[in-house]
Amino acid sequence: MNDAQKQYIERLTEAELNGEPLPEAQSDEERQSLEQFRQTSAIFAELQNTKLVDEWQGEVWARIDEALESETGDGADEESGDIAPRNDADDKKDLHDKVDNVIDASARFRRVSVYGALIAAAAALLLVFTVKLAPMADVGEPAPAMKADVAMPEGSPAASGAREQDSRGTLLAKNLEMDEAEESVEAAMPAEVAPTSGNYGLRKEKFDAPMKMKKSADKGGFEGGEGYRNDMDGAGGKAEEAAEPTAADSTIVAGSPPKDAEKPGDDWGRGLMQSGKLQERPRMTAGEVDDNADFEGFQSFLRERNKPQLEPVDVSERLFVRILDADNRPLPNTEVDFKVGQQVVFTGKTYSDGWTLFHPRSVPLAAQATSFELEVRSGPLRSQYTIERGSKERFEFRVPVQRVLPARAQLDLVFLLDTTSSMADEIERLQQTIIGISDDVSKLASNPEVRFGLVLYRDDSDEYISKVYPFESEVAVFQQTLAQVNASGGGDLPERLEVGLHRSINELAWRPDATRLVFLVADASPHGRDQNEFSYSHDAMVAASKAIKVYPVASSGLSDDGEYVFRQIAQLTMARFIFLTYGASGTETPHDIVPGSFQPETLDALIVRIVREELAGLERE
Amino acid sequence: MTEAEQVNPTTEPVRTTPQAGERLSEDDTRVWFEELMKTYGKRVGSYFLYRTGDEEGARDLVIETFFRAWRARESFRGEAKASTWLWTIARRTLAAYYENKTRRSPEVLTDEMPDMAAPEEMPVVERTTRQALLDCLETLNERVQRSAELVWVLGHSYVEAAQIMEESADSVRMRLKRARSPLQRCLTEKGIVGSQA
Numbered sequence: 001m002n003d004a005q006k007q008y009i010e011r012l013t014e015a016e017l018n019g020e021p022l023p024e025a026q027s028d029e030e031r032q033s034l035e036q037f038r039q040t041s042a043i044f045a046e047l048q049n050t051k052l053v054d055e056w057q058g059e060v061w062a063r064i065d066e067a068l069e070s071e072t073g074d075g076a077d078e079e080s081g082d083i084a085p086r087n088d089a090d091d092k093k094d095l096h097d098k099v100d101n102v103i104d105a106s107a108r109f110r111r112v113s114v115y116g117a118l119i120a121a122a123a124a125l126l127l128v129f130t131v132k133l134a135p136m137a138d139v140g141e142p143a144p145a146m147k148a149d150v151a152m153p154e155g156s157p158a159a160s161g162a163r164e165q166d167s168r169g170t171l172l173a174k175n176l177e178m179d180e181a182e183e184s185v186e187a188a189m190p191a192e193v194a195p196t197s198g199n200y201g202l203r204k205e206k207f208d209a210p211m212k213m214k215k216s217a218d219k220g221g222f223e224g225g226e227g228y229r230n231d232m233d234g235a236g237g238k239a240e241e242a243a244e245p246t247a248a249d250s251t252i253v254a255g256s257p258p259k260d261a262e263k264p265g266d267d268w269g270r271g272l273m274q275s276g277k278l279q280e281r282p283r284m285t286a287g288e289v290d291d292n293a294d295f296e297g298f299q300s301f302l303r304e305r306n307k308p309q310l311e312p313v314d315v316s317e318r319l320f321v322r323i324l325d326a327d328n329r330p331l332p333n334t335e336v337d338f339k340v341g342q343q344v345v346f347t348g349k350t351y352s353d354g355w356t357l358f359h360p361r362s363v364p365l366a367a368q369a370t371s372f373e374l375e376v377r378s379g380p381l382r383s384q385y386t387i388e389r390g391s392k393e394r395f396e397f398r399v400p401v402q403r404v405l406p407a408r409a410q411l412d413l414v415f416l417l418d419t420t421s422s423m424a425d426e427i428e429r430l431q432q433t434i435i436g437i438s439d440d441v442s443k444l445a446s447n448p449e450v451r452f453g454l455v456l457y458r459d460d461s462d463e464y465i466s467k468v469y470p471f472e473s474e475v476a477v478f479q480q481t482l483a484q485v486n487a488s489g490g491g492d493l494p495e496r497l498e499v500g501l502h503r504s505i506n507e508l509a510w511r512p513d514a515t516r517l518v519f520l521v522a523d524a525s526p527h528g529r530d531q532n533e534f535s536y537s538h539d540a541m542v543a544a545s546k547a548i549k550v551y552p553v554a555s556s557g558l559s560d561d562g563e564y565v566f567r568q569i570a571q572l573t574m575a576r577f578i579f580l581t582y583g584a585s586g587t588e589t590p591h592d593i594v595p596g597s598f599q600p601e602t603l604d605a606l607i608v609r610i611v612r613e614e615l616a617g618l619e620r621e
Numbered sequence: 622m623t624e625a626e627q628v629n630p631t632t633e634p635v636r637t638t639p640q641a642g643e644r645l646s647e648d649d650t651r652v653w654f655e656e657l658m659k660t661y662g663k664r665v666g667s668y669f670l671y672r673t674g675d676e677e678g679a680r681d682l683v684i685e686t687f688f689r690a691w692r693a694r695e696s697f698r699g700e701a702k703a704s705t706w707l708w709t710i711a712r713r714t715l716a717a718y719y720e721n722k723t724r725r726s727p728e729v730l731t732d733e734m735p736d737m738a739a740p741e742e743m744p745v746v747e748r749t750t751r752q753a754l755l756d757c758l759e760t761l762n763e764r765v766q767r768s769a770e771l772v773w774v775l776g777h778s779y780v781e782a783a784q785i786m787e788e789s790a791d792s793v794r795m796r797l798k799r800a801r802s803p804l805q806r807c808l809t810e811k812g813i814v815g816s817q818a
Binding site for chain 2: 009010012014017037040043048049059583588592593594596
C-alpha cells in the first residue's frame with residue numbers, strides 16, 4: 001500500500017465518519033482500495049447487525065427478579081416505589097458479593113500470585129546473600145566507608161541463614177510470612193543499600209536540603225538561553241569529581257560490593273536461575289520505535305498528548321551534524337559548538353556513529369539565528385564550519401584527522417530503575433533479563449571493556465529517593481548488586497524519575513572515550529518541574545551534550561503522560577523508545593505506536609542488539 | 622439535535638435516563654432499564670461476539686452485563702452518559718470472562734449463566750472473518766483499538782466514542798483515520814478482503 005492509497009483511505013474514512021458520500025476513485029489503485037474499504041465496512045455493518053433473540057432480555061429480567069426475591073427474602077424492607085435510596089447496606093453488600101464473585105475470585109487469585117512471587121523472591125534473595133554474601137563479608141577488607149555496616153548482627157535472620165544455607169526449603173518455610181522475609185532480606189543486604197547505614201541511602205530530610213540543579217557548564221542554558229554544553233572535560237575529571245559527595249549531594253550512595261571480596265564466577269547470574277534461586281520466568285517481549293525516523297508522526301503524537309504539567313521542548317527543527325575523519329569514518333566523542341556570533345548556544349558531542357543532534361528552537365538565543373558557526377574540537381584540532389539555517393536538516397563534515405580508538409571499545413552501560421512497588425511484579429523478571437543482558441554484553445564478539453552502572457529511584461517519603469551505584473567492571477559483582485534490588489514504596493503517581501535521571505547523567509563517572517548508554521526501566525512519569533528543581537527535559541538535553549543515549553523501557557501500566565516523557569527523552573538523545581509487548585504474538589502494546597512498525601523480540605535480545613548496533617560504528621577495518 | 626445524532630442518526634437516546642442526582646421510582650427505573658437494553662443490547666452483543674467469536678458466549682455475556690448493570694444501577698447518577706457507564710461494565714464483564722478462561726475454571730462465570738443453546742439465527746459473519754478482524758484490530762495499539770471497537774464494531778459515532786474515552790472527538794477521528802489503512806492491509810493479507818468483490 002503506497003502513500004497515495006493511504007491518503008485515499010484516510011479520505012474515505014473521514015467521509016464515512018462524517019456521513020458524507022465516499023470520494024470517487026481516480027485510479028486503479030484507488031478503485032482497489034475503495035473496494036477493500038467497502039468490504040471492510042460491510043464486515044463491520046454485519047457485526048453491528050448482530051441478532052440476539054428477544055428472549056435474552058427476558059433472561060435478564062428473570063435474573064433480576066430472582067435477585068430481588070432473594071433480596072426481600074433475606075429480610076430487606078421493601079421500599080415503597082423509590083428504589084434508589086435503599087438504606088440496608090448489609091443486604092446490599094450481600095447482593096453485590098454474590099454478583100461480584102467472579103471479579104473477587106480473580107482479584108484474590110492475583111493477590112495470592114503476587115504475594116507468592118514476592119515471598120519466593122524474598123526467600124531466594126535471602127538464600128543468595130546467606131550463601132554468597134555472608135562469606136564475602138568476612139573476606140578481605142571492605143571499602144572503608146562500609147566497614148561499620150558490613151558485619152551482620154549475630155542472630156539476625158541472615159546470620160542464622162548462613163548456617164542453614166543448605167536447605168532452601170527450610171528457608172522458604174521460615175519465611176512464609178511476608179514481613180519476616182522482608183526483614184531477612186534487609187538484614188542480609190550489604191552496607192551500601194542497608195537503610196541503617198547513615199551515610200548511604202538518600203533520606204527524605206537530606207533530599208529536602210537545598211539541591212541546586214547542576215547545569216554544569218551550561219550556565220542556566222535551559223531558561224536563560226545561553227545554551228547547553230557538556231561538562232565532561234578532559235579525561236572525565238569533572239565526572240569523577242561529581243561522583244564524590246558534595247555539600248549539596250552528600251547523600252550519594254557510595255561504593256559497590258567489596259572489591260577484595262571473593263567474587264563469584266562469570267556465570268554466577270545464570271547460575272542463580274539455573275539453580276532455581278531466581279525463578280526462571282517467561283521472558284519479556286518488547287518492541288522499539290525510532291521517533292527521529294518517523295518524526296512527522298512523533299510531532300503529531302506530541303501535539304496530541306501535550307499537557308501543561310509536561311515539559312514540552314520545541315523539537316520541530318532538527319540539525320543533525322555528523323563528524324567524519326579524513327577517511328570518512330565516524331568520529332565519536334567529538335565536541336561540536338553551535339555558535340551564534342561568538343556565543344555558544346549548544347555543545348553537542350558525537351555518538352559512536354559520529355552524529356550529534358541540536359534543536360535550535362529549544363534554545364532561546366538560537367531561535368532567531370539565520371546561521372550557526374560550528375567549531376569542531378577533535379583533540380588539539382579546531383575546525384570551523386557554517387550552517388545556513390533552513391537549507392537542510394543533515395550535515396556531514398570531514399575533519400583532517402585520523403580516528404584513534406582505544407585498543408578495545410569502551411562501553412559504559414547504566415540501568416536506571418524505578419523500584420517503587422508498582423514495579424514489584426516485574427522487578428524479578430527484570431533482574432533476570434538484565435543479568436542475561438550483562439552476561440551477553442560482556443561476551444560480545446567486539447569484546448568491549450564494559451562497565452555497568454546502576455541507579456535506583458523511588459518517590460518522596462520512601463525508604464530512599466534515589467541510589468547511585470558507581471560503575472562496576474566485574475559483571476558478577478554488578479549482578480550481585482542487581483539481585484539485591486527490591487521494589488517498595490511509591491503507591492501513587494508520579495515518581496522521582498527526574499532525580500534518578502539527573503544523577504545518572506551528572507554524577508556517574510562516565511569515561512570520555514566510551515559509548516555511553518542508559519536504559520531507563522519504569523512505569524511512571526516524573527514529577528513536574530513545578531515540584532522540584534530538576535527537569536527531565538533539561539537533563540535529557542544535557543545527556544545529548546555528553547553523548548549519552550537514554551533508552552526508556554516502558555513497563556506495564558505506563559500512563560499517557562509517561563509515554564510522552566519517555567519518548568521525549570529518547571528522541572532528544574537520539575535513542576529509541578522501547579516498550580514491553582503483550583499477547584501470544586507479542587504484538588500488543590498499549591502505546592501510540594503505528595501498527596506493524598515494530599518487530600517484537602525478547603527484551604534482553606533487543607537490548608543486546610541495540611548495544612551491538614551502538615558499538616558497530618567503532619568497528620575496526 | 623446533538624452532534625452525535627447528526628453524525629449517527631441510528632443512535633436512539635434513552636428517554637427516561639435519570640438526570641444528575643435524580644432518583645427514579647422503581648417503575649421508572651424498570652422503564653429506563655428496558656430502554657437501555659433495547660438501545661444498547663445489540664451493540665454490546667456485537668462487541669462480545671467480535672471479541673469472543675462465540676455466539677452463545679456473547680449472548681451470555683450480554684445477559685451478564687445487563688444483570689451487573691442492574692445491580693450497579695445506583696452507581697449511575699446521570700452524570701455520565703449511559704453508554705459510557707454500560708461500556709465500562711461490559712469491559713469488566715469481558716475481563717472476568719477472560720480471566721475465567723485463563724484459569725480454566727469456567728464454572729465461576731457459567732454457573733450464573735443460563736444454559737442456552739446457540740440460536741440458529743445468529744449473525745452471519747463467519748468465525749474466521751471475526752477472528753481475522755480480532756487479530757487485525759489487536760495489532761493496533763490499545764487506544765486505536767478501543768476507538769475502532771466503539772465506532773466500527775459497536776456503531777457509536779466518533780463523538781460518542783470520544784465521550785466514552787474521555788477525550789476530544791478530533792483525537793478519535795484522527796486516530797481512526799490513521800487506523801483504517803493498516804487494518805485494511807491486515808485484512809487483505811489475511812484474505813478477508815480483496816480487490817474483487
